[in-house]
Amino acid sequence: xxxxxxxxxxxxxxxxxxxxxxxxxxxxxxxxxxxxxxxxxxxxxxxxxxxxxxxxxxxxxxxxxxxxxxxxxxxxxxxxxxxxxxxxxxxxxxxxxxxxxxxxxxxxxxxxxxxxxxxxxxxxxxxxxxxxxxxxxxxxxxxxxxxxxxxxxxxxxxxxxxxxxxxxxxxxxxxxxxxxxxxxxxxxxxx
Amino acid sequence: xxxxxxxxxxxxxxxxxxxxxxxxxxxxxxxxxxxxxxxxxxxxxxxxxxxxxxxxxxxxxxxxxxxxxxxxxxxxxxxxxxxxxxxxxxxxxxxxxxxxxxxxxxxxxxxxxxxxxxxxxxxxxxxxxxxxxxxxxxxxxxxxxxxxxxxxxxxxxxxxxxxxxxxxxxxxxxxxxxxxxx
Numbered sequence: 001x002x003x004x005x006x007x008x009x010x011x012x013x014x015x016x017x018x019x020x021x022x023x024x025x026x027x028x029x030x031x032x033x034x035x036x037x038x039x040x041x042x043x044x045x046x047x048x049x050x051x052x053x054x055x056x057x058x059x060x061x062x063x064x065x066x067x068x069x070x071x072x073x074x075x076x077x078x079x080x081x082x083x084x085x086x087x088x089x090x091x092x093x094x095x096x097x098x099x100x101x102x103x104x105x106x107x108x109x110x111x112x113x114x115x116x117x118x119x120x121x122x123x124x125x126x127x128x129x130x131x132x133x134x135x136x137x138x139x140x141x142x143x144x145x146x147x148x149x150x151x152x153x154x155x156x157x158x159x160x161x162x163x164x165x166x167x168x169x170x171x172x173x174x175x176x177x178x179x180x181x182x183x184x185x186x187x188x189x190x191x
Numbered sequence: 192x193x194x195x196x197x198x199x200x201x202x203x204x205x206x207x208x209x210x211x212x213x214x215x216x217x218x219x220x221x222x223x224x225x226x227x228x229x230x231x232x233x234x235x236x237x238x239x240x241x242x243x244x245x246x247x248x249x250x251x252x253x254x255x256x257x258x259x260x261x262x263x264x265x266x267x268x269x270x271x272x273x274x275x276x277x278x279x280x281x282x283x284x285x286x287x288x289x290x291x292x293x294x295x296x297x298x299x300x301x302x303x304x305x306x307x308x309x310x311x312x313x314x315x316x317x318x319x320x321x322x323x324x325x326x327x328x329x330x331x332x333x334x335x336x337x338x339x340x341x342x343x344x345x346x347x348x349x350x351x352x353x354x355x356x357x358x359x360x361x362x363x364x365x366x367x368x369x370x371x372x373x
Contacts, residue, residue, distance in 0.1 A: 023245070026241060027238060030234050030237050030238060030241075031234055034229070034233055034234050034237060035228070035229060035233070038227065038228075038229040038233065039224075039225055039226065039227055042224060042227040043224045043225060043227075046224070048227075048229070048230065051227075051229070052229060052230070052233060052236075055229075055233065055237065056236070056237055056240055059237050059240070059241055060240065060241070060244055063241050063244055063245065063248075064248075122215075122216050122219040122220060122223075126216060126220070127219070127220045127223055130216060130217060130220035131220055131224065134220075145221070146221075146224070146225075148221070148225075149221035149222065149224050149225030150225045151225055151226055177209065177214075177217060178208065178209065180217055181208075181209040181210065181213045181214065181217065184213050184216065184217070185210065185213060
């Protein structure tokens with residue numbers, strides 16, 4: 001076998017140790033980022049099953065493009081971008097926001113012990129109303145606001161995932177919050 | 192919004208114009224979405240799915256050389272199809288042109304109009320390539336109907352003309368009519 005043939009064979013059929021290496025990398029990515037990706041997906045779908053589907057689809061895409069794993073600079077941003085595109089695509093196809101938020105979704109979204117006590121002050125009805133108002137915001141502002149809600153993401157990572165600058169993200173979040181507050185005050189916050 | 196980000200927004204005065212109660216409600220709603228916890232065993236389910244997908248991919252038949260080339264160079268099938276269609280179209284057009292030149296090699300180009308002078312009055316210029324115009328006699332068919340009459344007088348019906356049954360045919364008269372100029 002010539003040198004060229006050997007190189008061609010390595011391109012076409014990766015060596016077994018390389019496959020193992022990539023499998024380990026993907027397993028590490030699953031362990032490290034699956035919860036963050038779930039939260040990103042859930043912020044758009046508001047449905048536990050759909051969010052989980054989106055996360056699974058994300059890792060399937062990673063598996064199909066595992067040859068690119070070596071080129072990725074920031075796995076978190078890369079994965080967030082994939083899951084973000086998947087959920088937006090699903091939302092576009094579905095056209096309507098799923099209304100059927102089940103009790104299990106609420107249970108999973110319950111505040112953990114390290115959160116301030118005022119979180120539990122808002123009722124489920126109020127929460128749903130605010131989320132419905134968020135859906136009425138312009139797309140750019142809404143996307144920045146929803147991603148800013150995900151605990152694991154920094155503003156820089158949100159900016160990179162959405163392909164813009166940090167200052168742009170900050171101004172979008174600012175506009176979104178202000179507009180949301182106006183909408184809330186106009187409609188009145190239920191107590 | 193995370194605790195750090197909330198502190199940042201408060202420090203920078205981003206939410207200065209928002210009612211504290213409204214702000215707290217917005218933050219609580221966003222926090223409930225952004226800190227949702229997946230059902231237990233999500234990682235295990237994903238790893239199982241990935242393992243079965245890997246087995247499926249490895250069991251798939253090997254790619255053809257063309258598909259392998261496309262995958263290696265990231266050329267999608269549509270691009271392949273487009274390039275092939277363009278090449279095919281070019282071959283068809285080129286072959287057609289070559290063929291048509293082969294069967295009519297002596298086809299001359301149309302005469303070129305050479306305008307006299309500087310081009311002023313070009314519309315009325317004489318076409319040098321065209322022969323000098325001469326009056327063309329009109330054919331028999333181009334004349335008026337009355338001009339085609341062989342002679343003066345009434346029209347005659349030929350004796351052997353065929354008529355449909357029941358149509359009266361006047362007998363040919365031997366004496367000329369008194370109104371006739373003859």
